[in-house]
Every structure is written in C-alpha cells, then in structure tokens.
Amino acid sequence: MPLKGNLRDFSTTNLLNLINLAKKTGTLLIEGPNQSAQMSFRNGKLIYAAMGHEDGHLATVLRKAGRLTEEQVRVLRARAPNATDKELGLLLINAGYVSQSDILNSLRHHMLEIVYRLFTWAEGMFRFEPTLMPGDDKITVPIELENVIIEGSRRMQEWAHLVEELPNLDMAFKWAERPNAANIRNMNLSADEWRVVSYISPKNSMRAMAKALGMSDMEIRKICYGLLQAGLVELVRPPGMVTRPLPQPQRPADSARPAPPPPDRKQQVSIVTKLIARIRSL
Amino acid sequence: MQQSVKMVVTGPFNSGKTNFIRSVSEIDVVSTERKITSAAERVKDQTTVAMDFGRITVDDELVLYLFGTPGQKRFDFMWEILSEGMLGFVVMVDSTRPETFREAKSILETFRAYAPTPYVVAANKQDLPDAWDLDDLRIALRLDPTIKLLPCVATDKEKVKTVLLELLYAILAEMEAAT
Ligand SMILES: Nc1nc2c(ncn2[C@@H]2O[C@H](COP(=O)(O)OP(=O)(O)O)[C@@H](O)[C@H]2O)c(=O)[nH]1
C-alpha cells in the first residue's frame, strides 16, 4: 500500500513514528503550501533532509554554522565549482579548514532544523518513495528518530500555545512607539529573526511575511511572538485586513540582485528630502 | 500609514559602527538582551548575533532605521538580509588601523554586489593622533575619486550627521540623475 496522504490527517509525528517502527528505507516527499521538503531514511534512521528551494550544499551549511566565511565559500565555488559534497568535504578536511566531526555535526544540525520545521506544517501532501535515495554525492548522517520525535512533540505543544497567543495570521506589526525600556541594540537575533525584522511593517501581515520568507505559519508566529514579548513590536490590524502580497525575496547568491523597484521617483525624492531636513535638525 | 526606510552601517569589527548609530538614534540605551534571549531560546542551537539598531523618526508617516551589521566575519551571511531594500550604506573604517583597510574594502565590495545603492566611506576616529589622512586613506582603500570619503568621529553627533547627510545627498543626486 503506498504511503501517501495529507499531513492534516497523518502528521509528521505519525509519519516518523511509523518509519521508525517499521524500520523503513526510502524518501518521504512533502509538498506544503509555501515550501516543499524531503527526508530520506535507511532502516528507520533519518539520513538526509532538504528543504525545497533552500541551498543545502555543504559549503552553505558550513557557512551557516560559522565554520566557513563567505569569502572562503566564494573561493571554493570558484576553485571547485562542480565538486560534490563528498569531494568538497575531503578537500576541506585535507586543507585543514574543518574536521570531519565539524562536517558531520553541522550537517546533523542542518537536518534536524529542517525536520523540526516540518513538525510545524499543519498541511501538505506527502508520499513515501521506497526506491528513492539521496545521490551518492551526498553526505548522509544517520540520526535515531526517537529523540527527534520527542523533541518535535515538545515543540508542537509550544506551537499550540503560540496559536492561542497569535491566532490570526492577518495581524501585522509595527515597531513599538516607545519600546518599553527597550533597547534594540545589542540584542541577539537568529538569521530567521533578522529576516522577519526587515519585513516588520503594518502593511505586512504575518501571512504575507511567511509567504515571502518561505516560512510556515508556526515559524512566523514563533518569531513574531518573540519580538512581541521583547516589547519591540506592537500588534496592528491592517486597515480592512487586506494584505498586499510581498515581493518574493530575491536571493543574491547567484548574482548581484537588482535594487527593489523604486515605487515612485517623485515620492522617493520627497522621502529623501524629508530625511535630510530631519537629520539637519538633530 | 507609516513608512520606514533603512540605511546600513557596515565596516570591520571595532571600526565604530555601534557608536555611530548611538550618536544619532533616538532609542534609549536600556538593554533587552535578556528578554530577547529568552524569547529566542526556543530557537535552540541557532546562531545568534548581536544587532545594532537605531531609529530616527521624521514625522508620523516616516521613520528611518539604521542597521549596524554584525562585526564578526563569520556572520557575513547576515549582510545579504540586511542589504535588502536599503536606501544606501555607510562603510566605517578605523583610520588608525591600516591592518583593517583590506577587510573594509572587501566588506564594501560585498555590499556593493548585494545592492548597487549609493554609499559613502567614513574615515572614523579622526580625533586620534594615529589617524591616517584622508588622501592617504583614499589611496590605501583604492577608492574612486567619485566616492565620498568623509572624516568622522563616531562619538561626535555633528560629525555623524554630516556623514549621513552626505550619504543622503548622494542618494538624491543618483535619483535626480536617473530622471
Ligand atoms: N577616539 C575614538 N574612538 C572611537 C571612535 N569611534 C569608536 N571608538 C571606539 O572604538 C571602539 C569600537 O567602537 P564600536 O562602536 O563598538 O565599534 P563596532 O565594533 O564597529 O560597533 C570603542 O572602544 C569606541 O569607544 C571615534 O571616532 N574616536
């Protein structure tokens, strides 16, 4: 019987439980509303995970883990443009850039982040392909599913709480007028929090931000809730609750991306003129 | 509807970004570090970085945000996020530390690649006796004559204002040239 359905009816927790108990081998493909994902298993252990459009190359994973700098990644891309993850891993170890355990830990962390995100998906079509496995060029890291399921369930309880706190995704936020004893300096934000911060505006509903940033409903809730709790932002209800879709964020990875389209030259000049007057008066 | 615009202050670690933003921002200095940390704790294991963030309210409709980039090189993946939609940027250089000039230049080029917006270079710490002269700095940084290189003391509000104004003039000039 083919293992396929919708996460609405059979959740990520259910699926992982089943794969664990039946010691399954194969790849689970999930198609969510804003993103797609895949997880591969061997004998009931997770060995690989990837999120749709996100760059999961080893160089990128190591950069995000702080093991390589942007500069080093650029040099690597230029010197070994077609290297597979395995080849790159060897090259890096031989060159003394990273150790084997750096690589395995970074990949493990990267995979777990993806899997935990999948727990937040309330819906999405899934399908298990027993014959599909990650390519030979990929580095796989076996991870026992028990702990993943426990941690995932813990996070789900937290998310249930978040839905109570922020039920309506059409809500938007503005920067707090007087951050109550708040200093936005020197605070620590994760990469995803930074992304959300740059979209905070009464015009952008949580739903629109999630779409633009490729986040799930829960991910956007969690980050907005954190900012709200810190007193940095306040809830606003956008007028008429209508929300303008945000432009898809452009990834500057492959080339210099164009500046966002100037909405209206005259309006922009007026904004800059106002800024000049204000700064002069400081 | 309140509109917000953003400018980015970048440069090597210790070049004076935090002080620069602090000099003109209207947000008081009271730390929420503990709070935001606890809020972010749920995102366990995720890399976190300190963030400089300043605000200048123009009127009911317009707010300017100043974002300082994380200093450490290993967080440079944050830069692309920060550069999204910025009006322009300031590259801070510590004029007393020639060993950082190369990095300043490389940060400048990286930002330039992310977003081809106007920018200025602030030759900071000009109050110190070891500070390099602007002419020498321009050569060391291999800056095109059209790029504004401005003397700066990040702790001096008037100097910071001048740098921001020069950046805004450059932005305005580019807008006018495009019409
Ligand atoms: N004398 C002098 N010291 C400065 C100036 N700007 C920054 N500093 C000092 O340089 C150090 C680094 O400044 P900071 O703003 O934290 O740099 P950041 O790492 O770029 O944010 C601090 O000790 C500041 O007090 C300046 O214009 N003149």
Ligand SMILES: [Mg+2]
């Ligand atoms: Mg700083």
